[in-house]
Amino acid sequence: MDTKEFWEKWWQKIDDDGWEDTPSIFAQFAISYYPKEGRVLELGAGIGKDTRYFAQHGYFVVSTDFADKALEISKWESTMQKLMNIDYQNVDLKKPLPFANEQFDICYAHAVLHYFSHEITDQLFREIHRVLKDGGSFATLLKSKEDPEILNSLKLDENFYQTPQGIVERFFTIEEVQKETDGLFKPVVLDASEQTHETENATFIRYIGLKIPHGEQTH
Numbered sequence: 001m002d003t004k005e006f007w008e009k010w011w012q013k014i015d016d017d018g019w020e021d022t023p024s025i026f027a028q029f030a031i032s033y034y035p036k037e038g039r040v041l042e043l044g045a046g047i048g049k050d051t052r053y054f055a056q057h058g059y060f061v062v063s064t065d066f067a068d069k070a071l072e073i074s075k076w077e078s079t080m081q082k083l084m085n086i087d088y089q090n091v092d093l094k095k096p097l098p099f100a101n102e103q104f105d106i107c108y109a110h111a112v113l114h115y116f117s118h119e120i121t122d123q124l125f126r127e128i129h130r131v132l133k134d135g136g137s138f139a140t141l142l143k144s145k146e147d148p149e150i151l152n153s154l155k156l157d158e159n160f161y162q163t164p165q166g167i168v169e170r171f172f173t174i175e176e177v178q179k180e181t182d183g184l185f186k187p188v189v190l191d192a193s194e195q196t197h198e199t200e201n202a203t204f205i206r207y208i209g210l211k212i213p214h215g216e217q218t219h
């Protein structure tokens with residue numbers, strides 16, 4: 001099954017089973033590092049729990065995912081909540097981001113940037129840097145090598161595992177996140193925490209960094 005098909009089925013099942021509209025712990029943590037207002041780009045937003053949380057706090061959110069089912073559920077829910085400050089777009093993160101330079105104050109990606117090869121991940125971090133305004137904030141939560149899920153997963157390569165769900169995920173160390181973002185963003189938060197996701201017994205890496213302007217980049 002390809003990954004898009006996997007996620008379309010995943011969100012269909014979530015829709016059938018029912019879900020609560022609660023923001024993630026990381027969204028509630030990250031917002032305290034945001035400017036008071038501005039444009040948020042959310043990548044891999046799923047059914048938009050965090051999208052709506054940011055919109056409810058007055059931000060304009062461009063909410064993206066490549067799963068049509070997720071976008072459909074998310075749009076429906078925001079219509080029900082009469083949230084007008086959200087723009088939904090189908091964006092595949094394996095491709096360059098379809099946005100002009102320096103469009104956003106904040107880029108946010110919760111549990112989504114750990115599905116990609118080294119090349120695509122490098123491209124994505126550079127693309128996030130490109131679409132952020134100077135000093136803009138990049139907040140992401142990534143799978144950690146400390147996560148117990150790794151014990152139940154099949155190792156494919158140094159950092160890549162096939163998880164019990166049947167998809168390939170990349171697990172990071174803090175040092176790897178530091179290396180990937182070095183020269184692009186100045187870290188404000190970089191740690192591993194068990195308290196950052198809805199799932200019990202999970203360890204994720206929290207990263208919040210500020211865009212280093214082009215002229216000041218070290219590489």
Ligand SMILES: C[S@@+](CC[C@H](N)C(=O)[O-])C[C@H]1O[C@@H](n2cnc3c(N)ncnc32)[C@H](O)[C@@H]1O
Nearest residue numbers: 007044045046065066067092093094110111112
């Ligand atoms: C674990 S879910 C997280 C969803 C949401 N951020 C949350 O935390 O509730 C991962 C999301 O990434 C999306 N995704 C996976 N690969 C993608 C890709 N290549 N382009 C865009 N979205 C992708 C999936 O559709 C899914 O919604």
